[in-house]
Amino acid sequence: MHLSNALVSxxxxxxxxxxxxxxxxxxxxxxxxxxxxAPILEYFRPASVGEATRLLxxxxxxxxxxxxxxxSLMQAIKSRLISPDALIDLQDIKALRSIHFDKNxxxxxxMTSYADIASDKRIPAAFAALCDAAGHVGDRQVxxxxxxxxxxxWNYIAACLxxxxxxxxxxxxxxxxxGRRRMVEARAFLKGPLETDRSSDELLIAIHLGPAxxxxxxxYRKWGLVTDALPVVNICVSLEVGADHICxxxxxxxxxxxxxxxxxEAAELALRGVRKGDVRAIDAxxxxxxxxxxxxxxxxxxxxxxxxxLRKIGREAVTVAFARASGEVGK
Ligand SMILES: Cc1cc2nc3c(=O)[nH]c(=O)nc-3n(C[C@H](O)[C@H](O)[C@H](O)COP(=O)(O)OP(=O)(O)OC[C@H]3O[C@@H](n4cnc5c(N)ncnc54)[C@H](O)[C@@H]3O)c2cc1C
Numbered sequence: 001m002h003l004s005n006a007l008v009s010x011x012x013x014x015x016x017x018x019x020x021x022x023x024x025x026x027x028x029x030x031x032x033x034x035x036x037x038a039p040i041l042e043y044f045r046p047a048s049v050g051e052a053t054r055l056l057x058x059x060x061x062x063x064x065x066x067x068x069x070x071x072s073l074m075q076a077i078k079s080r081l082i083s084p085d086a087l088i089d090l091q092d093i094k095a096l097r098s099i100h101f102d103k104n105x106x107x108x109x110x111m112t113s114y115a116d117i118a119s120d121k122r123i124p125a126a127f128a129a130l131c132d133a134a135g136h137v138g139d140r141q142v143x144x145x146x147x148x149x150x151x152x153x154w155n156y157i158a159a160c161l162x163x164x165x166x167x168x169x170x171x172x173x174x175x176x177x178x179g180r181r182r183m184v185e186a187r188a189f190l191k192g193p194l195e196t197d198r199s200s201d202e203l204l205i206a207i208h209l210g211p212a213x214x215x216x217x218x219x220y221r222k223w224g225l226v227t228d229a230l231p232v233v234n235i236c237v238s239l240e241v242g243a244d245h246i247c248x249x250x251x252x253x254x255x256x257x258x259x260x261x262x263x264x265e266a267a268e269l270a271l272r273g274v275r276k277g278d279v280r281a282i283d284a285x286x287x288x289x290x291x292x293x294x295x296x297x298x299x300x301x302x303x304x305x306x307x308x309x310l311r312k313i314g315r316e317a318v319t320v321a322f323a324r325a326s327g328e329v330g331k
Contacts, residue, residue, distance in 0.1 A: 038077070042086035049095060049175060049203060052088055057177035057201040060086040066203070068111060068150035071142050096149070096205065099123070105210015110149025110203075115140075117148060125324035126212030127168055129220040129236045133160040136228045149204045152186075155260065157193035158230040163255030164220045166190060166263060167236030170209050174202040181205070192260040213249070216240045217324025221313035225300060231256050232300045233309045235289070237271075237317040241325040245276040252285075254293055254310070264289045267314075276322040279315075286314040 044060050046052040055064060065084035067073050068091075076082045090096060096111035099120050106127055108117065117123070118135035137143055137151075137160050151161035152172065165172075170186040176199065189197045198204065218238040222231035233256050240249040250271035255261045270285035290307035297303045323329045 038080065038083040040077075040084060040087055043089065044086065045089045045092050047092045049093060049205065050179075052090060052093060053175060053177040053179075053201070053203050055088045056203060060088055064088055066090060066153075068147045068153075069113065069142075069145040071138070071146040072150060072154045072156060090203075102208075104208065105212060106208070108148055108207045108209070110152075110205055110207070111147050112149075114143040114146050114148070118143065124212070125327070126216035126218060126238070127209050128324055129164050129168060129218035129238065129321075130161075130209075132220040133164040133222075133236070136160070136222065138228060138230075148207060152189070152207070153196060153198060153204055155190055155194055155196050157258065157260070158232070158234075158256050160220065160222060160231060160234060160255070162186075162190050163234055163253040163261040164236045165207060166261045167220070167238050167251050167253035168209055168218060169238075169251060170207050172207055173205045174198060175205050176201045176203075183208070187263065190261050193258070195260065213240045215242065215325050215327075217321045217326070219317040219320035219324065221317040221320075223309045223313050233295070233306050233313065235310060235314050235317050237314070237321045239271065239318070239321045239325050241276065241322065245322070245326060247271050247274045247276075247322075250285075252289055252314075254289065256295075256306075257293065258296055259294075264292045266292050271318070276326060282315060282318050283311070285318070286311045289314055 042060060044055050046055055056066065063084055064086040065082060067087045067089050090111050093111060096109040098109040099112055099116065100107055106123065114134040114137045118131050123131055137146060148161055151159050152165060155162050165186045172184050172186060172189050173181060174184065175181045184197055191197065216238065218236065220236045222234035224231050236253045238251040239247050241247050250268045252264045252267040253261055254264055267285045267289035270288045274281040274285065290310050293307065293310060295303040295306040301309065
């Protein structure tokens with residue numbers, strides 16, 4: 001069955017509790033030719049993590065692929081970058097779609113949508129960069145379908161969530177079919193563009209953030225050709241400040257780079273000891289970030305102009321992170 005038919009059929013199958021194969025889902029094939037270049041033979045909709053990992057580790061065949069929000073995968077299939085024989089759709093696994101707190105901090109299920117993250121008022125100032133990033137991904141449709149887990153597993157060069165999770169020192173929880181769970185720091189998980197530390201039989205389960213020190217604030221900013229477009233440059237800043245409004249700890253992460261998302265140690269060092277509102281010192285730290293960011297020129301902007309943009313959005317991100325750390329502004 002073609003993916004388009006499978007998805008339409010699957011969406012019509014309301015209230016199903018257990019995993020169904022494409023052969024069990026009524027065929028709603030429309031008249032006309034194939035929409036996608038390669039036929040997708042099987043479509044699975046597991047209702048639990050256990051079922052999904054079993055399918056992933058051979059139960060759905062050799063060439064099965066996970067689909068979350070489909071906002072990147074569908075484009076990859078249409079452009080023949082990926083030609084899966086089977087799709088494992090995670091949308092029925094409710095346990096993967098949640099935002100809650102545990103004793104260490106915030107836990108976000110991999111299938112949580114951008115829209116749910118952006119609108120969650122409980123997310124504290126320490127992790128507010130997540131709301132900045134999720135609230136400006138693409139358009140409303142993309143934010144409703146796209147998921148944090150999909151963004152991290154895809155790790156597209158111009159994505160918002162990978163540098164944000166890196167800047168917030170997130171830890172990712174993965175599980176395989178044997179039930180083995182492992183925790184990986186975002187720094188180790190996110191490699192070059194479209195590359196991660198995930199093994200092919202592992203499912204990303206959740207993203208863990210924290211614990212965060214008191215008086216920690218974060219912010220994410222991006223610059224794209226139009227509002228909410230894919231970023232040409234982006235930055236995530238997380239600051240811990242003292243009661244004296246002086247920065248004690250700083251984390252700065254950049255995306256949109258050919259090596260993948262990266263922390264910028266020079267900027268982090270330069271921000272430590274800086275007092276809130278000290279524009280000259282903040283600009284010096286951003287000069288260090290721009291110096292370290294070996295951008296490449298492309299159709300959207302040349303490398304020197306990207307550095308100009310980085311200084312501009314970086315100053316905004318640092319200023320907002322300071323204000324959030326001081327409890328002056330919320331999300
Ligand atoms: C018009 C448009 C504009 C966009 N603008 C932006 C933007 O401004 N900023 C931005 O960051 N992104 C943007 N995107 C991309 C968007 O963020 C995607 O939603 C995201 O990259 C993928 O998330 P998804 O849930 O759709 O994953 P999918 O596309 O379904 O999957 C992506 C990949 O991750 C794998 N995967 C998904 N979930 C899991 C899991 N739990 N465990 C293991 N593997 C998994 C899939 O197998 C696949 O390889 C845009 C997309 C579109 C279509």
